[in-house]
Amino acid sequence: MSQSPEPSLPLVVRIAHRIPYLPPAVHFVRVRYNAWRSAHERSAKNITRKNTLRAYNRVYRSDSLLAEYLVPPRLEFYDEVAERCARLTPRRVIDVGCGTGHLLRSLVDRAPVEPQLVVGVDRSRTGIRRARTLLPQGTFVVGDLYRLRLDAERFDLVLCTEVLEHVREPALAVDALCRLCAPGGRVAVTVPDGAQDSWEGHVNFWDEDEFRAFLALS
Numbered sequence: 001m002s003q004s005p006e007p008s009l010p011l012v013v014r015i016a017h018r019i020p021y022l023p024p025a026v027h028f029v030r031v032r033y034n035a036w037r038s039a040h041e042r043s044a045k046n047i048t049r050k051n052t053l054r055a056y057n058r059v060y061r062s063d064s065l066l067a068e069y070l071v072p073p074r075l076e077f078y079d080e081v082a083e084r085c086a087r088l089t090p091r092r093v094i095d096v097g098c099g100t101g102h103l104l105r106s107l108v109d110r111a112p113v114e115p116q117l118v119v120g121v122d123r124s125r126t127g128i129r130r131a132r133t134l135l136p137q138g139t140f141v142v143g144d145l146y147r148l149r150l151d152a153e154r155f156d157l158v159l160c161t162e163v164l165e166h167v168r169e170p171a172l173a174v175d176a177l178c179r180l181c182a183p184g185g186r187v188a189v190t191v192p193d194g195a196q197d198s199w200e201g202h203v204n205f206w207d208e209d210e211f212r213a214f215l216a217l218s
């Protein structure tokens with residue numbers, strides 16, 4: 001009987017090495033498993049990557065996931081948008097896709113005169129629940145931006161930040177935003193720079209010129 005070349009290895013490993021395709025197959029399974037595991041890791045980024053209502057509900061519901069989502073640069077971004085918009089001294093404001101209401105909170109904190117009406121809409125009920133706590137004087141509505149039932153209302157500031165890159169019908173969304181805007185009012189939208197953005201949770205990617213062209217056509 002021939003002697004095993006590596007007698008110190010466990011028997012199962014020694015047998016495996018004698019089956020020609022087993023090591024590559026094990027490697028393949030391990031690589032696929034690691035990819036699956038990282039895709040299912042419980043991080044806010046991996047969850048929101050799915051870009052579903054369920055994913056956002058989950059992140060907004062959890063204190064720890066929300067803390068991960070509301071990283072300092074995101075809070076600074078809200079403050080920067082709020083700072084610029086506060087200078088417009090809006091009386092009636094709506095934020096479409098308001099998430100947890102942090103942008104509206106920041107705007108109200110900075111506005112020289114408190115707006116008469118502050119409305120936030122999001123399809124995530126857990127986001128809306130958070131927003132109601134964060135800004136009790138606001139009116140927060142669970143709703144789909146394509147089917148807003150606010151037709152009688154007009155706002156002199158319509159906000160929609162970091163939402164259009166997520167939606168399948170962005171032109172219809174812009175249309176809905178414009179319908180909410182009072183004559184002489186402003187619509188403020190932001191999207192990531194599509195020239196640098198390749199995040200899987202997004203479905204639309206515009207660089208600055210493309211976004212201007214898209215808005216001009218909408």
Ligand SMILES: C[S@@+](CC[C@H](N)C(=O)[O-])C[C@H]1O[C@@H](n2cnc3c(N)ncnc32)[C@H](O)[C@@H]1O
Pocket residue numbers: 053056096097098099100103121122123124127143144145146160161162163166167
């Ligand atoms: C990336 S988050 C941005 C949230 C917030 N505007 C911000 O700037 O952080 C996208 C938000 O859009 C909301 N959203 C996506 N599609 C929507 C739709 N059809 N109607 C209403 N809200 C929607 C999601 O629930 C989520 O809160």
